Amino acid sequence: MNISDTLIEFRKTQDITLLGYTNLNISNEDLNVIAIEILSWLKLEYKRTLWVKEGRHISLKPLRLLSTYSWCKSLTELMSSPNIFSQVFEITDRNLAFKSGIEEKYMMAARRIAFEKYNPSKIV
Numbered sequence: 001m002n003i004s005d006t007l008i009e010f011r012k013t014q015d016i017t018l019l020g021y022t023n024l025n026i027s028n029e030d031l032n033v034i035a036i037e038i039l040s041w042l043k044l045e046y047k048r049t050l051w052v053k054e055g056r057h058i059s060l061k062p063l064r065l066l067s068t069y070s071w072c073k074s075l076t077e078l079m080s081s082p083n084i085f086s087q088v089f090e091i092t093d094r095n096l097a098f099k100s101g102i103e104e105k106y107m108m109a110a111r112r113i114a115f116e117k118y119n120p121s122k123i124v
Helices: 003-013 028-053 070-078 084-088 104-117
Strands: 089-092 095-098
Touching: 003 028, 003 084, 003 104, 028 070, 028 104, 070 084, 084 089
Parallel strands: none
Antiparallel strands: 089 095
């Protein structure tokens, strides 16, 4: 299962076992924010790939993590143990990006799935 599918399924079911982590004291709220932020970033990355194909001068960018947000601290903590996040992503200089060994095909699929399937309803 692709990371995007897993995060979307987690958002629907709230089943933390999908994320493959245990023994950490991370709130459910932070886990949800992490899932939302990563899916939103992947969705934007897919849009950027489309813009590049159109000839726009845009490049892909990592997800910037700021230590002032609790979800960023929680994600950094998650990355220090084996789980779905640490299998796919790495943090370098406070930026989250795909690990260098991840195939381009997988990254594109993750972006496309987030773009097509992650459509949260707007709060009015």
